[in-house]
Amino acid sequence: MAHLSVNLCGLMMKNPTMLASGVLDETGRSMLEVAKAGAGALVTKSVGKEPRQGHGNPSIVELQCGLINAMGLPNPGMEIYAAEVKEAKKGGVPVIGSVFGGTEDEIAELAGLMSRAGADAVELNLSCPHAKGYGAELGSTPELVESICRKAKKLATVPLLAKLTPNTSSISSLAVAAERGGADAVVAINTLKAMAISPEARMPILANKFGGLSGPAIKSIGVRCVYEIFESVKIPIVGVGGISSGRDALEYVMAGATAVQIGTAVWTEGLEVFSKTSREIMQFMEENGFESVKDMVGVAHPGRN
Numbered sequence: 433m434a435h436l437s438v439n440l441c442g443l444m445m446k447n448p449t450m451l452a453s454g455v456l457d458e459t460g461r462s463m464l465e466v467a468k469a470g471a472g473a474l475v476t477k478s479v480g481k482e483p484r485q486g487h488g489n490p491s492i493v494e495l496q497c498g499l500i501n502a503m504g505l506p507n508p509g510m511e512i513y514a515a516e517v518k519e520a521k522k523g524g525v526p527v528i529g530s531v532f533g534g535t536e537d538e539i540a541e542l543a544g545l546m547s548r549a550g551a552d553a554v555e556l557n558l559s560c561p562h563a564k565g566y567g568a569e570l571g572s573t574p575e576l577v578e579s580i581c582r583k584a585k586k587l588a589t590v591p592l593l594a595k596l597t598p599n600t601s602s603i604s605s606l607a608v609a610a611e612r613g614g615a616d617a618v619v620a621i622n623t624l625k626a627m628a629i630s631p632e633a634r635m636p637i638l639a640n641k642f643g644g645l646s647g648p649a650i651k652s653i654g655v656r657c658v659y660e661i662f663e664s665v666k667i668p669i670v671g672v673g674g675i676s677s678g679r680d681a682l683e684y685v686m687a688g689a690t691a692v693q694i695g696t697a698v699w700t701e702g703l704e705v706f707s708k709t710s711r712e713i714m715q716f717m718e719e720n721g722f723e724s725v726k727d728m729v730g731v732a733h734p735g736r737n
């Protein structure tokens with residue numbers, strides 16, 4: 433009998449869909465709703481050491497093909513957010529705690545704190561495309577990615593996932609660096625640095641000028657990145673970027689992803705996107721003779737299909 437369950441570096445998921453960081457994950461209660469809607473795992477909001485207000489408005493621009501957002505990593509700080517992680521755990525699916533920091537030591541410390549808060553895994557946000565001193569400013573250099581992962585791995589007591597930026601000439605070099613540093617999996621991709629301008633106002637729309645582009649516009653870039661990474665590392669890959677259907681998820685899986693994350697489509701289509709995506713994957717498996725998602729991982733690569 434075909435089944436949807438996957439084992440992602442020890443995390444047992446009932447299906448390969450996860451909530452991506454940054455959407456409906458401000459509170460434990462909102463994450464419980466996502467679990468109830470059928471997500472196989474939840475990724476929390478990116479949390480830092482101290483409380484952060486984030487950027488002023490406008491912080492989101494809606495486009496035909498996606499969204500550009502520059503929230504500015506708003507969060508209440510790890511100490512307070514720990515209670516939300518505990519609440520989210522009541523959903524009965526793995527909870528992956530996303531953390532960001534301004535230095536290697538801070539990120540490593542947060543990986544430890546997130547483990548202690550009860551997260552089943554830690555995702556390092558090494559890829560926010562626009563926050564000064566954070567994210568992609570640290571995560572674009574393989575050497576830094578490697579040493580951040582090595583330090584975080586020492587303090588994390590649960591599997592470590594490194595979320596990588598596509599705003600680079602070689603995302604597979606970043607993945608190799610994460611693997612060398614001891615990451616248990618990589619997540620690809622975060623948003624692409626982008627902007628929108630209002631001709632009437634003659635100025636950028638976002639208060640922060642630049643933001644991260646997500647949604648359908650970036651799916652083909654994400655699939656390409658996962659495909660390249662799959663040829664470079666042995667650790668599992670989580671695919672993310674523009675997924676809103678079973679077919680989108682299958683592209684990522686066949687490029688090499690063990691599981692997928694859904695973010696913008698939760699915003700545009702609602703919570704049903706998780707059960708719909710799972711149902712469509714299952715239907716494809718039944719029609720095409722696949723017993724498990726694992727059997728489809730990477731099959732788009734030469735010699736694997």
Ligand code: DHB
Pocket residue numbers: 454478501502503504505506557559560561567622623643644
């Ligand atoms: C923000 C963070 C991200 O990692 C991202 O991809 C886009 C926006 C933010 O908080 O602004």
